Amino acid sequence: xxxxxxxxxxxxxxxxxxxxxxxxxxxxxxxxxxxxxxxxxxxxxxxxxxxxxxxxxxxxxxxxxxxxxxxxxxxxxxxxxxxxxxxxxxxxxxxxxxxxxxxxxxxxxxxxxxxxxxxxxxxxxxxxxxxxxxxxxxxxxxxxxxxxxxxxxxxxxxxxxxxxxxxxxxxxxxxxxxxxxxxxxxxxxxxxxxxxxxxxxxxxxxxxxxxxxxxxxxxxxxxxxxxxxxxxxxxxxxxxxxxxxxxxxxxxxxxxxxxxxxxxxxxxxxxxxxxxxxxxxxxxxxxxxxxxxxxxxxxxxxxxxxxxxxxxxxxxxxxxxxxxxxxxxxxxxxxxxxxxxxxxxxxxxxxxxxxxxxxxxxxxxxxxxxxxxxxxxxxxxxxxxxxxxxxxxxxxxxxxxxxxxxxxxxxxxxxxxxxxxxxxxx
Amino acid sequence: xxxxxxxxxxxxxxxxxxxxxxxxxxxxxxxxxxxxxxxxxxxxxxxxxxxxxxxxxxxxxxxxxxxxxxxxxxxxxxxxxxxxxxxxxxxxxxxxxxxxxxxxxxxxxxxxxxxxxxxxxxxxxxxxxxxxxxxxxxxxxxxxxxxxxxxxxxxxxxxxxxxxxxxxxxxxxxxxxxxxxxxxxxxxxxxxxxxxxxxxxxxxxxxxxxxxxxxxxxxxxxxxxxxxxxxxxxxxxxxxxxxxxxxxxxxxxxxxxxxxxxxxxxxxxxxxxxxxxxxxxxxxxxxxxxxxxxxxxxxxxxxxxxxxxxxxx
Numbered sequence: 001x002x003x004x005x006x007x008x009x010x011x012x013x014x015x016x017x018x019x020x021x022x023x024x025x026x027x028x029x030x031x032x033x034x035x036x037x038x039x040x041x042x043x044x045x046x047x048x049x050x051x052x053x054x055x056x057x058x059x060x061x062x063x064x065x066x067x068x069x070x071x072x073x074x075x076x077x078x079x080x081x082x083x084x085x086x087x088x089x090x091x092x093x094x095x096x097x098x099x100x101x102x103x104x105x106x107x108x109x110x111x112x113x114x115x116x117x118x119x120x121x122x123x124x125x126x127x128x129x130x131x132x133x134x135x136x137x138x139x140x141x142x143x144x145x146x147x148x149x150x151x152x153x154x155x156x157x158x159x160x161x162x163x164x165x166x167x168x169x170x171x172x173x174x175x176x177x178x179x180x181x182x183x184x185x186x187x188x189x190x191x192x193x194x195x196x197x198x199x200x201x202x203x204x205x206x207x208x209x210x211x212x213x214x215x216x217x218x219x220x221x222x223x224x225x226x227x228x229x230x231x232x233x234x235x236x237x238x239x240x241x242x243x244x245x246x247x248x249x250x251x252x253x254x255x256x257x258x259x260x261x262x263x264x265x266x267x268x269x270x271x272x273x274x275x276x277x278x279x280x281x282x283x284x285x286x287x288x289x290x291x292x293x294x295x296x297x298x299x300x301x302x303x304x305x306x307x308x309x310x311x312x313x314x315x316x317x318x319x320x321x322x323x324x325x326x327x328x329x330x331x332x333x334x335x336x337x338x339x340x341x342x343x344x345x346x347x348x349x350x351x352x353x354x355x356x357x358x359x360x361x362x363x364x365x366x367x368x369x370x371x372x373x374x375x376x377x378x379x380x381x382x383x384x385x386x387x388x389x390x391x392x393x394x395x396x397x398x399x400x401x402x403x404x405x406x407x408x409x410x411x412x413x414x415x416x417x418x419x420x421x422x423x424x425x426x
Numbered sequence: 427x428x429x430x431x432x433x434x435x436x437x438x439x440x441x442x443x444x445x446x447x448x449x450x451x452x453x454x455x456x457x458x459x460x461x462x463x464x465x466x467x468x469x470x471x472x473x474x475x476x477x478x479x480x481x482x483x484x485x486x487x488x489x490x491x492x493x494x495x496x497x498x499x500x501x502x503x504x505x506x507x508x509x510x511x512x513x514x515x516x517x518x519x520x521x522x523x524x525x526x527x528x529x530x531x532x533x534x535x536x537x538x539x540x541x542x543x544x545x546x547x548x549x550x551x552x553x554x555x556x557x558x559x560x561x562x563x564x565x566x567x568x569x570x571x572x573x574x575x576x577x578x579x580x581x582x583x584x585x586x587x588x589x590x591x592x593x594x595x596x597x598x599x600x601x602x603x604x605x606x607x608x609x610x611x612x613x614x615x616x617x618x619x620x621x622x623x624x625x626x627x628x629x630x631x632x633x634x635x636x637x638x639x640x641x642x643x644x645x646x647x648x649x650x651x652x653x654x655x656x657x658x659x660x661x662x663x664x665x666x667x668x669x670x671x672x673x674x675x676x677x678x679x680x681x682x683x684x685x686x687x688x689x690x691x692x693x694x695x696x697x698x699x700x701x702x703x704x705x706x707x708x709x710x711x712x713x714x715x716x717x718x719x720x721x722x723x724x725x726x727x728x729x730x731x732x733x734x735x736x737x738x739x
Contacts, residue, residue: 196629201632202566203563203567203604204565273544273548317521319541319543319549320543320545321543
C-alpha cells in the first residue's frame, strides 16, 4: 500500500517533460509512479485531492542565509527550514557567511545535524571557498564535500584575488562542484545602493554595475582556462546577463541565478531612505530588471534563488547608510516569481517550475527536483490562482525585513512534502 | 496658484527642498523677509516661540549653522538644548533614533538635526512626534543653506527666475549643491555645475542642471557663481591630484572675475580656504555677498523654525 496518493492534480515535472493531469503515488520516501487519473489504486494511507492544483517536484532554493551559527536572533536553521516549507521549498542551500563562517568539516556537519533536528526542509550546506571567507587561503573543500557540502561560496563578498580564484576553480575540479560567486569588485564597492541618478540625488555613494561585471568578466576568463563549474549568484545587471549569454553560447560550464528583488524592484524604492530596500547587489534600474527577467526567460539565468537575508529589526531601524544589506523572501518567493515572470507572460508554469526544481538540482549535482519513478519524494502542491496578501508578521522566519509586506500576490504553495512526509499543509 | 496672502503653511518638518513646492519655498523666503527686520531692533527678540523647546542635535561638526539656528531660536524666545557627538552615535552603542527619542522624552517641540548619514532627518521625521528640521544630512541636502543662498540672490539681483547660476567645486559630495540645484530649478533659474569629472557625477544632470568641466567656459554667461569649499579629506580617494592643480583650474581670482558679468554675484557657503577656491580680493570684493549670506541665514532659520511650529501635517 502506498503512503500518499495525490490525485487529479496538474502534474508538472520539467525533468521528464510531463505536464498533464495525473495521480502521484509515494511510498517509503520515494515516488512510486505517476499515472493518468484512476490508474493507481486509491488504497493509500493518505489520499490528497489536488484538483485544480499544480503538483510539482519539491522546490529548491540555492541561496538562503540561515544565520546559524552566530546570528540566531535573526534566524536559525530550524526557523529557515520552517519558513522554507511554508514557502513551498523542500530543499534550501545554506550560505556559509555565518559567524564563524562555515569553512570546515565540523561546520558542515553542524548544519546537517541542526537540519535533522528541525526535520522540516532539507538544508544543504554550502562551504566557504576560502578559510574564514578572507579570500586568501583555500578552505578544505574536499573534506567539506565528503561531509555534505554541495557547493562553495564566499557569498557576501566575491573572491577578490585573481590568483586565489584561479586556484579555487582548478582545485574544485577535483570534486565536480560549482563555485558560487558573489560578483563584486571590492575596490568599486563604494556605496550603499546602485550608482545612478537616484543615488546622486539622494547623496548616497553608489555601487556601480561595472563592479559586478568586472568580476564576472575576470571569472569567465578563468573558467575558460580551467573548464571548472561556475555559478553566478544573484545576477543584477543587464551587462551581466549579456556576458552570461555570450559565455553560454561559447559553451562554458556556467550557471546563474536571479533573486526576486532583482526581478521586481528598482533603485527608486530607496528614495525614502528605508533600509528595508538595502541589499547587495543593490536594486538596479528598470532596464536591468527587464534584462534579468529576459535572462531568466531565455534560460541565460538557469535558476531562481531568493538570497533570503533576515536581519534583526533594530538593525534595519538604523540610517540607510548604517543598516546591513539584505531582504527576506523565502515565504513569499513563489508568488513573487509568478508576478515577475508568469503575469508578464515571460514564462509558463512548467518554465517557472524548471527554474525552481530540476535546474537548481543540477547545479548542486543532487538527485532531486523530479517526480520520476524512484526519485526522492519531494513534492510541492501549488494553488496557482490563490490570491493572498503577504503579512510579514505571520512569517515563520524570525525576522521581518521584507519589502513585499502588504503586497497582493497570486499563487501559493498549499502543501510541501519532503522525503515522502508532509511537512507543511496550508 | 496660491495667492501669497492666503498661503497656509502646513508642514511640521523641513527635511529637504525636494519635498517643497515653489510656492512653499517662496513663502519661507517671504516669511524670512519679515523676520529680517527683527535683527535691526535694539531688542532683538519676538515672542513667537515662547515656551517652546528647540533641540539642536549635531552628530557632525558645525560652527555657523549651529550658531545660526541657536541664535534664531533664541530670537524667537524659544529655549534651546544642544547635543553634540562626533562621529556616529553607534560608536557609543546608542542609535540615532534612541538618542532622539530620549531627548524628545524631556519635552522637545522641534529638532534641528545635522547628521553624517543621508536620510537621518527623514527617518526621525517618520518616527518622532516633534518637528524635524534638516541642518545637513550626509551628502544629501542642506535646505536652510540653499534657502539663505536663494534669499540672498533674490535680495541682491531682485529675482530668481531666468537667472543663470554656476555652482563650482565638489558637486559629488556636496549637500549644499544638491539643495541649491533643487531650489533654484523649482524657482525657474538655470543651473550649471562646474568641476572635474571626478567631482561631478554625470547622473546629476537628471536633477535638471547642466554640467561643464571648464570654469572659464561659463564665466561670461552666469549671473551668480556659488563656490563650494574644497574638502581636503577628499584627496585620499584620488579625486583630484593636488590643491595647486585644482586652484589653477577652478580657483576664482581677480583675472577670472574680470571676464564675468559686471554685477556677477560671488557666493560661498563657508568656511573659505582663502587662496584655494577663491583669492582674498574676490572674497572681500564688491561682488562678494559672503557675509550677507551669513546674516540672512539667521532670518531664514527664524522663518523655518516659526513655520514648522505652525505646521499641522
